[in-house]
Amino acid sequence: xxxxxxxxxxxxxxxxxxxxxxxxxxxxxxFPVLKEYGIPASVYLxxxxxxSGKAPWYDRIFLQIQRAPAEMAVHLDTEKILQLAxxxxxxxxxxxxxxxxxxxxDEERRSWCKWLDERIPLPEAELQGSMMNWEQIREMHSAxxxxxxxxxxxxxxxxxxPDSVQREVAxxxxxxxxxxxxxxxxxxxPFGKVRDCGTVGxxxxxQLGIKTAMTTIVGVNEPGANHFxxxxxxxxxxxxIAMFAYRLQRLFFRSEDEEINSASxxxxxx
Numbered sequence: 001x002x003x004x005x006x007x008x009x010x011x012x013x014x015x016x017x018x019x020x021x022x023x024x025x026x027x028x029x030x031f032p033v034l035k036e037y038g039i040p041a042s043v044y045l046x047x048x049x050x051x052s053g054k055a056p057w058y059d060r061i062f063l064q065i066q067r068a069p070a071e072m073a074v075h076l077d078t079e080k081i082l083q084l085a086x087x088x089x090x091x092x093x094x095x096x097x098x099x100x101x102x103x104x105x106d107e108e109r110r111s112w113c114k115w116l117d118e119r120i121p122l123p124e125a126e127l128q129g130s131m132m133n134w135e136q137i138r139e140m141h142s143a144x145x146x147x148x149x150x151x152x153x154x155x156x157x158x159x160x161x162p163d164s165v166q167r168e169v170a171x172x173x174x175x176x177x178x179x180x181x182x183x184x185x186x187x188x189x190p191f192g193k194v195r196d197c198g199t200v201g202x203x204x205x206x207q208l209g210i211k212t213a214m215t216t217i218v219g220v221n222e223p224g225a226n227h228f229x230x231x232x233x234x235x236x237x238x239x240x241i242a243m244f245a246y247r248l249q250r251l252f253f254r255s256e257d258e259e260i261n262s263a264s265x266x267x268x269x270x
Contacts, residue, residue, distance in 0.1 A: 001221065002212065008223045013252055017041040018214060018232070020150055020188055022050050024129065027136040034145065041145050043137075044188035044214065047172035048152035050134065054127040056154045057113055058098045063127075064120040065094040075112075076100045102191060106159045134179050141180055148186030148214075149173045156191060158198025165200055170208050185211040192216030192232075194259050202228040219257035231257065 004010040017034070019026045022045040034041050049056050055063070065084065072082045074097065082093045101109045141147060149172040151157075157165050173184045187205060189197045192215040205213055205228055212227045219231030233251055238244060250256075 002227065005221055005223055005225050010223055019043045021046050022132045024132050027132045027140065031140055035143060042148055042186060043145060044148040044150035045176055046150045046154045047175040049131050051175060053131055055130045059130065060127065061097055061116065062094040063122055064116055065090045067120055102156050102196065104159065106155050138180065147176060147180060148188060149176055149184050150188045151190055154190045156196050157189060157200045158196055165204065166208065173208065185209060188214040217258045220251050
């Protein structure tokens with residue numbers, strides 16, 4: 001893909017398959033399909049979660065809200081009473097909390113999570129088992145799957161100091177390199193939207209030995225694209241093959257870019 005992006009005359013269309021985080025489902029569900037059809041793929045690992053085997057902080061919140069009382073007071077800018085009578089209402093509440101914490105400085109996010117840990121402690125067993133282990137990752141790597149880094153703890157980079165950004169990226173890169181004995185040059189932004197990436201870009205990442213950075217900004221990568229702000233089509237829980245095909249073809253036939261479109265909508269009229 002990078003070779004084609006650097007070639008202004010490139011006309012071919014292609015798809016790059018990528019996975020974030022390193023959940024065990026990538027090994028148990030996706031890896032057998034990748035092998036069966038010979039599909040190359042890249043996986044960006046939240047290295048600290050892989051090393052500890054524990055679920056990332058946002059998954060922890062979803063688990064905690066499932067165990068919360070039916071009514072719970074939390075502070076999200078202002079005091080709010082969460083009504084948690086159903087499974088769906090608990091999912092909605094956890095989603096609201098995570099989205100809120102993505103807007104806060106990382107120190108505040110950590111403090112909020114500590115408060116919730118004290119309010120709703122989780123048994124260690126509930127935090128284990130959702131991530132791949134290094135043995136599984138090495139098996140995938142031996143079969144041709146490539147790996148990149150996705151920070152140590154999956155923070156929002158735009159809410160970190162430059163030194164903290166460097167530690168999150170550099171430490172995750174080094175840990176994966178040591179575990180796989182391979183150079184890691186590719187990175188994916190945690191969460192990956194414009195507001196999450198902030199101004200972190202080529203200068204800061206290239207100094208750490210990173211050559212590419214994936215976002216979750218919806219769009220198509222065309223010749224001349226910024227290698228440190230690569231676009232994606234994010235596939236979540238959609239189970240319809242027809243809808244997946246429609247979304248993919250729509251991007252190829254009607255090129256869109258979430259960041260550019262958003263900037264255009266917010267620009268003042270002349």
